[in-house]
Amino acid sequence: MRFLISLLFVFTVAISEASASVSSALDKVTIGENFIIHSEIIGEDRPISVYIPKGVNTGDSLYVIYLLDSEHHFHTVTGIVQSLVDYEQIPKTMVVGIQTTNRPRDYLPKINGEPQTKFQTFVKSKWPDSGQDKFLKFLNDELFPYIDKNYTTYPHRTIIGHSNGGTLALSALFERPELFNNYLAISANGWWSYDEIIQNSKKLIESNRPKQKLFISVAGEGSQFYTGTLELLTNMERNKPVNLDWKFEHYPERTHMSGILPAITSGLEYLYADVNFKITPELAKYANISVVKSYYSDLSKQFGFTVSAPVDIYVEFAEQQQMNLREEEALKTLEQFVRDYPEHSYAHMKLAQGYAKVKKFNQSYEGFVQALNLAKQQKKETNIIDALQDMVNQAQTKL
Incomplete structure (x- = not known):
């Protein structure tokens, strides 16, 4: 992992210094491509980054990872994905990074009625218009069709979200199960009240839900990050949906940010494990x-x-x-x-x-x-x- 961090550092330095100090005869090192999609649903331009691993042949169909907060995590995730694809730990998979423009508005669930927790009270007072519906609709109606039209993709999607982005990933699992096959929720904020946790876990047993996998992790944050996740998993275990498999990892020695590194690697290996046949x-x-x-x-x-x-x-x-x-x-x-x-x-x-x-x-x-x-x-x-x-x-x- 230290080698991976060093490698990403070298890439970053190479990109930032290429135009200033490297001879024009040398090629610049670039990772992925950036473009803008205008969202009529949200009413703004959305910066998007796309990465296709090296070694993918023209015409190869790709699994798709949708990465939230890509302005912070794009280089980390693409470096890990490239390594996992190289060693066939996961199939050929592209990364679609979605940059943040308004995290509370896009990622946090809408508060219906009176707030049930201190966190909900704080959010409703500070961001009264928060609610994920428009963002999820933007994904389904605008971003997914664009990616599927312009790239050769399988109808198989994974979402990666950290912190409030992890909260959005879990909300999509509960409320919009048709959007994703895999969910990687890292240190999701403890958001729901206990009654809401019970209600959400019961939604998972609906018979018309597709087969899905969830990897969920917390670092050493403690408080609602840890207890809220355990309460959710306990209620999921009680209801035990037959069409959802999940794995939980706790990284107590990691911080809120450094917990991302082991979670991405272990999470992607777990989520795509079915693609690799086990030879006993x-x-x-x-x-x-x-x-x-x-x-x-x-x-x-x-x-x-x-x-x-x-x-x-x-x-x-x-x-x-x-x-x-x-x-x-x-x-x-x-x-x-x-x-x-x-x-x-x-x-x-x-x-x-x-x-x-x-x-x-x-x-x-x-x-x-x-x-x-x-x-x-x-x-x-x-x-x-x-x-x-x-x-x-x-x-x-x-x-």
Whole structure:
């Protein structure tokens, strides 16, 4: 994590100093793009930032993270997302950052009737017009359609909110369940009265709600941040909605702001965990690739769109089958890998290596040649092409 913080610092320095002290012959380091969307619903311009991880191919469909308060958290979150995508801990996911213009107005629930807590009394006296309805409508009616029109996206959305932004994420879970699939609520302000907590938790058992996941955390703030979250989770446990899974983490040694770092990493890994098939020793010893195909078929039905098995799942499964001396089953796994990713040079290379293990040298040679040709057509890096050429040459000596 210290390395990640250092890396983000380097990026920030590179961006700020590029125009002043770096030769014009060098490219500037930039992270994402910024643009303005005018909201007719809110009646103002809304600054938006978008980040697509490096390594995403043109036409790849992306899961979408909507990040609140992006003017504070954009670099932190995009750095973590890039690392998690690189190591296939989460699928290819873009970040849409929404900058703040009026936090109380946009993030805090509207107070109906008399205030029930000291915090509600304070908010109603200071911001009598607060209420999230217009902001949530802006997301659904204006921002979501813009992103889906201009980027290749899956109909799968995650919201990340910190502090009052975390309160908005929880409110969306209770009041507008159709907006998001995943919720990452970090140190949400203790807002509701106890009666309201009970009412909100009961809303989660409605049968028409979609399948959703929640990661909720608090740091060492104490007070309503901690007790309010525990009261909410206790009542959710009592009602136990079948269509919502959640995980709670407490970071007592962290501050209100530093608690963001572990929550983002752990939260995203948890929220997207279903996308990564878990290969147990029993499956490696007895099962075949059909269990993986069945898993992603069921997940696709649950999500409402086709979810493909990640590349590394095929490789890991085949390697574990090989460790159990199941070479033929490993070959079937790698053959399925090629069928599912026919334009992926890595798939052909792994299958060629599998053929070599069982001394099917003609098929191994053909596989390496196919991997090399694809790499050349797709203009892969020189070192990749050189490595594949060496593999072809070595395979040819076995013929």
